[in-house]
Amino acid sequence: MELKHKTPLLDELESGPWPSFVSDLKREAISRKTNEKGIDYQCPAEMPEDLLGVVELSYEHGRTHWKHGGIVGVFGYGGGVIGRYCDQPEMFPAVAHFHTIRINQPSGKYYTTEYLEQLMSLCERRGSGLTNMHGSTGDIVFLGSHTPQLEEIFWELTHNINQDLGGSGGNLRTPSACLGMSRCEYACIDTQALCHYMTNEYQDELHRPAFPYKFKFKFDGCPNCCVASIARSDLSFIGTWKDDIRIDAEAVKAYVGGELKSNAGAHASRDWGPFDIQKEVVDLCPGECMAWDGSKLAIDNSNCTRCMHCINTMPRALRIGQDTGLSMLVGAKAPILDGAQISSLLVPFIKAEEPYDEIKEVIENLWDWWMEEGKNRERIGELMKRQGFQKMLEVTGLKATAQHVKEPRSNPYVFWKEDEVPGGWKGDINEFRKYHQR
């Protein structure tokens, strides 16, 4: 079927084995053009076609043809909709405005087809028929709708689908979690429950911008960090444990004997030779806390850093401990401005049990500090660097521990507080001069 715009450059992205977004866009373009179901589209049927056209123009020019959004949204919310306008509206009228709607995904991204169909029907009728599954932060994204449809979409979402928008702008962004205990034996905490709880607890912070800048929560069930919390969230929640790794000695022998495949079979497409527990597990342990005497594996748990390597390598023989909780780390962000940051450890261990009061206390203390002291567009990771780790301990009421640092400072410039030094800073010059001439 002939489409509205010729797309010779994009057409080259239809070949090759990987799923082509171009083929998929064309499919939707045809679906809307033919409209076999007779849908009364509330946004132009040509949206996918005009999107193909505008992207083709970008492929020709090597430049984008989108402008920044301006203020669009739904009444009473300061986030969830990102305005977007095309800079060639006459050529591509169907996508002249093409606003993004972020929809808060269910924790762990499980779906029923019934629920997805409800969303798709809405996206088809009142949007462009295009989505992102999912946006970088985790939202379900309706890609492109017109301004008059925003309130209508929100109304249908809340009234008919029992579903709210996600975050954007200077507020709590849509929290996200790994699949956690639902299908992973490494999960130290119920990430989905914690994520869902916190999302609901902080709805006001999510929908109404009151922060200096964005703030992200991500919940990882174990130190493997599958949702990248340590790199991608202002506050990273990472499951961990305090007691001993559980060992099934018979299963260890089965790995050594080759009956079980190392790393759950993750290296199966290549012959790496027979499994060598000494070389592949014991020698790679960063805590150097493991020993293998030829028949028995011993772990000195007091020197274990819970890196997950041995457990990942022999999942049927080794299991996480049972005294589980999470570590909280603060301040990850992309490079603007002073460079990228990975989160820094603030709370080494905290229990994760409803109603999560201790966790909420840390969160709210951090927010109070950041809302008071943070500059416009300053992430909490930058505030932490500007005012120092000590300040963060002070505002959260947490005590410094050696776990907070990789190494102690190598300069002696300690900024002592007056009350830490006996007698304070009010010296008596006359008393001093009694013993020291001018």
Next chain:
Amino acid sequence: MAFISSGYNPDKPMENRITDIGPRSYEEFLPPVIKKNFGKWLYHEILEPGVLVHVAESGDEVFTVRVGAARLMTVSHIREINEIADKHCDGYLRFTTRNNIEFMVDSKDKVEPLKQDLLSRKQAGGGFKFPIGGTGAGVTNIVHTQGWVHCHTPATDASGPVKATMDVLFDDFTSMRMPAQVRVALACCLNMCGAVHCSDIAILGYHRKPPILDHEYLDKMCEIPLAIAACPTAAIKPGKVEVGGETIKSVSVNNDRCMYCGNCYTMCPSMPLADTEGDCIVLMVGGKISNRISMPKFSKVVVPYLPNNPPRWPETTDAIKKIIEVYAADANKYERLGEWAERIGWEKFFEKCGLEFTHHLIDDFRDPAYFTWRQSTQFKFTK
């Protein structure tokens, strides 16, 4: 196209309004076998690339078939996903953090029909709709940003380079011959919505020219103080310029201080910075987020410039393929790309990968730069 009201009354926006209800509960969407064994999983195994089994204390098993996807996805495609999930998985499915889709079944005999069905579905151009893979020591799907499909500051497209790269790396999506998992990410400008800064391989769009100033319209279209405040390096000053014999308010940019982030353009549409020749691709490698063996680490810039070359970005995909092949041949089992580079030394990394080292790759941005220089006589000679 007659307007159809949802029930919303624009004259009374608060009437019957529902707000702050949050997302639907995940518990509604868990497949029965998952719900039954929640928190009671014993172990898992990757049966073949893209196919996992998880075994619970109860003895129940859940088999997962993981497939790749373009994250830009249409209603028609998602309906096809639904059709598959209805046919094989009792109407349940899930998405992964890295834009893969997981179809789960509760017995082994359901796996093969599901796989056959998934692999039989092809696009018009011949590509797989549902390629199976993305597990274990291989290349999984690329997480990425919007690019030319939907963003105002990108230096490159996102969906296109991702498609081109995954075509080149396809065999490593469907197999597990790597020393460890290889996570590729793409961000289309240095604001990094995609937070690619801790990826094994990061593809980054980068502008190389300061904004062009549309003086005539700047004061009319922008709040000048906001544009000035948006600049992270304080490169923008208020200024007066002559346009058509008239003195008007505008801004001036200290081009030497500009880091091409586009934040001013976000605030002020009269300061565009996209440029066909200026915009390019940067490759960064060796980052990781997992705490496994070594601590999480940042990706490092190893190629400061590759041409932004649509529709298939051959220079970029060639460079990535080369780095991955050298890594696959040289690294130890379990060693992530960054761990390997650190073990052999970055000077050896450049030698082995045949990448040119230029002055652009030496950090000169603020304090952290010093800590990346070599305060030692220990180094390796390279050819």
